[in-house]
Amino acid sequence: MGLRMIDTFWSNARAQMLLDPEVINLNTGSFGPLPRVVFDRATQLRRRLAEEPMDFFVRQVPALLWSARARLAGFLGCEPRRLAFTINVTASLNTVAASLAPAQPGEILLTDHEYGAMRWCWERAAQRHGLTLRTFPLPIRPTTSAEIVDAARAAFTDRTRIFFFSHILSPTGLVLPARELCEEARRRGILTVIDGAHGPAMIPLDLDGLGCDFYGGNCHKWLLAPSGAGFLYFGRGSEDRVQPLQVSWGWHHDRRRADERDDFGSTPRLRAFELEGTRDLCPWLAVPTAIDFQEGLGWERIRARVAGLTRTVRERLSELPGLSLATPTESALHGAMTAFRLPDGVDPVALRRGLWQRYHIEAPVIERSEAFGGRVVTGLPPQTFPWRYLIRVSTWWYNTEPEIEQLAAALSELVPECRRR
8 A cells, every 4th residue: 555545544534533623632541532433323322312211221222232242342352241331440440449358468569650540549448458558660661571570570479469550551651461460460369450441442452361350441542432431341250259339220130140141231240230320321332333433444554553653753752852762662562652751840730731722732741649649659769760750642543743743843842951952
């Protein structure tokens, strides 16, 4: 395929997205914009819900819900009966953290780069169960997966009960070797809970092959599904370890048939988690349309396009004085997010304001304390955090090289250290 044909293909694909023409959106890592067809499908479903709620919930939803579950399960590489829909990954992981009751004394182990809200989630769980919450440092700019596995192996102790980690780190975009980490934990009888906020669509997934106990994920980021679509995956042997946060009509059911398909679009076990009273199920039901849309573009094409954009970001921003790459360059260790360390003297508030108000650029400026929910964690080796501020650039297939160039130009203007002398 010639260069002009490639440009035409992606230009036509971009035209199918709902994108503000005045904004440079380099932040799919926070929220993905919607393809028009996904927006239309969600709107169609909501219209029917508004017109005739009883018919929608009672007669239409069961078949639609099971179809959506089966489609998402196939995409994620797992059985439908192991997949509960949730509103987002935060709800998924809170369900797990609130339910697990590990043996005391013991500890919950996290990496030192976990998302702040999730650290708070496990902080509360540790307090409730009389456990210690401990973090261990990940290697700085690792070059192999083995370095990460070695660090986790060295951190495990006979007190470790739960190992929680992100499949893809939010601050830096580092992709962790989830299957190998789960193998090491399982050998020691340690439960594994994975924050897969960025996993679905950014990287190929095979949840049944990971060997984890639980995996929570979002569909509203790289999968480009509506906000309000997330999931919780139950690993083999862990189905009975957790309970729903809320009790509704799904609570009492025949335990002998807990994993058989029911008349509600679920299984009795999954319905206990999903039925929280009246709620808008349309984001869940629109997930198959989101999968179909990007599958129609071709996943190999998408991954090649994203790899090229990521390489462009890495090369172009590395040319700027004052910036240093914070994301590994090895293909197995990075995806569609690239982070750069900013000068320590930068004013993060002013930089965020300048990027938006002057250039209409969406790209998060991350402060070190934000990684831990607004406060710096003490007791960690100084080398754990070689950065104080980062800028994280998300490049999905609808982004363009000129947008990356405009970000580079904006940083040259807004960050004095980035100006060429």
